[in-house]
Amino acid sequence: MASAAEEDVKLDRFLHWLQINGVQLRRCSIKRCGSSKGYGVFSSPSVGDESNSDGVLMVVPLDLAITPMRVLQDGMLGPRCAEMFKEGDVDDRFLVILFLTVERLRRNSPWKSYIDMLPRTFTSPLWFSEDELSELKGTSLYKATILQKKKLQALFDDKVKSLVQEILHDDGGSESGQGIQFEDFLWANSVFWTRALNIPFPHTYVFPSSDGDANSSSDTSNQKVPSSHTNDKTSIGSMDVKIKPIPAEGREMSNEESSWLNGETVWVEGLIPGIDFCNHGLEVSTTWEVDESGCVSGVPLSMYLVSEIQKLGDMEKEICISYGNKGNEELLYLYGFILQNNPDDYLMVHYPLDALQNAPFSDVKAQLLEMQKADLRCLLPRNLLGHGFTAGEDSKKLEEKVSVNYSGYSWSGQRKAPSYSCKLIFPEDFLASLRTISLQEHEISKVSALLNELTDSDEERQPSSDDVKAAVWEAAGDLGAFQLLVDLLYHRLMELEESSGTEESDLRLLERLSQSEDFEDPSCSGLEQHYKKMNMNAWSSIIYRRGQKFLAARFLKEAEYLLEMCSKDAS
Structure with a gap:
């Protein structure tokens, strides 16, 4: 377990990483909130309330989101995943989980400061020991956990292991010098399910207009997907790494992507570094929204965390969001915690x-x-x-x-x-x-x-x-x-x-x-x-x-x- 000093250094690096990637913490901070909950988002006391008159607490550029679009734009993962995606072998969630697996192991990953802040282990049943899992015998979760772990192991053996090893080899090896283990894939799966949000992206952001027809039915499997990572290996290893925005030019919409459409909004599951450190609460006054024009947050094409309570007071309080009205079965299976006397x-x-x-x-x-x-x-x-x-x-x-x-x-x-x-x-x-x-x-x-x-x-x-x-x-x-x-x-x-x-x-x-x-x-x-x-x-x-x-x-x-x-x- 890391010492308090090491944790402080890790947090400082992450906060700096957020800053250089355009994230704004307004009257809020990210800090530890106990050994059982890890990190959380807290209101920051200040003199006066002028800085929070609009209730906005945090602003994150959509370019920083980890989504299937980003994976398909990645120089290493994109071409390989595009072919798998086209053939129907994997879904969009798998793409994000695969991305997290690679970035955890990748040498000099530009996401290192973020990944270092994520939990190393989890308290969901997939991580239980045999004795701990035996406490669930007779429940729906017992069989579900065993079946899911077998499914993940088969997916790892059939598709993930060789693909990640190939990618890491082409990139110069893993950070530790060791190959991928099943626990790396299990970790990425748990990160996704405990932190992903269903994000309402503007249609024009996901499918920007280009010289070609956005709804073209032409074959795009051989199209080279621009990398979403910088190729400057000399700067990637430092904490001063700025994630490149997802390129907007030259994209065509596949049949799979068209299924995501819902009017002018495209709902995409993904991770939003910063906002994903908010823990769950039953009675919350904080939510998150997407700001396409920037008229609310001042940052176009961003996601912002907003409190209905404009005057937060001078006392530091944890800022929670609602994960939804979920029963303990779902909370324990997905997030690894329960609520006593859960009304849902x-x-x-x-x-x-x-x-x-x-x-x-x-x-x-x-x-x-x-x-x-x-x-x-x-x-x-x-x-x-x-x-x-x-x-x-x-x-x-x-x-x-x-x-x-x-x-x-x-x-x-x-x-x-x-x-x-x-x-x-x-x-x-x-x-x-x-x-x-x-x-x-x-x-x-x-x-x-x-x-x-x-x-x-x-x-x-x-x-x-x-x-x-x-x-x-x-x-x-x-x-x-x-x-x-x-x-x-x-x-x-x-x-x-x-x-x-x-x-x-x-x-x-x-x-x-x-x-x-x-x-x-x-x-x-x-x-x-x-x-x-x-x-x-x-x-x-x-x-x-x-x-x-x-x-x-x-x-x-x-x-x-x-x-x-x-x-x-x-x-």
């Missing part, structure tokens, strides 16, 4: 495809599901629990919304909207899928007869998705779907508890650990002693899995109540 937490429930394939009349059911454009999985947000049967009478607003949105329809007029519809919190599209999967033979015949009524009266008409959903509900009702829902949630809860116990056991464990400071208490059990020596990765895993057990148990209770109500209505 959710539970994922899915019906296994292999179970459908082995179900009676699977071919017919699969056809009906396809006609409905059905999804066999759904997300159950935590906030739904505040409006169900087990939450009390505290949400008339949602009751009205759910009642209006209930899609039950009866051809015969005999099947009425059920009594529980006003508190039905489960997504209707997922319930429609479960109704279809649970159909019995005589119910399938009835669905077929109902749909034939439509086509017999109009031979050219094809049943719509809503027609099929209505026919299934008319034929089967909700009883089979609710029983299937109870089974899915019960299995989900048992899967979570199988390896690590109940929600209550996780809670007791966390409470004991938070109250005790004696890590060698002989009165503790062997299991407790194990957890007393755990790091934050395992701690985050326990909080995440406890939240999943909480949600599974509460949604199971809701489903059981619905099943009981439906059974009463049917009797």
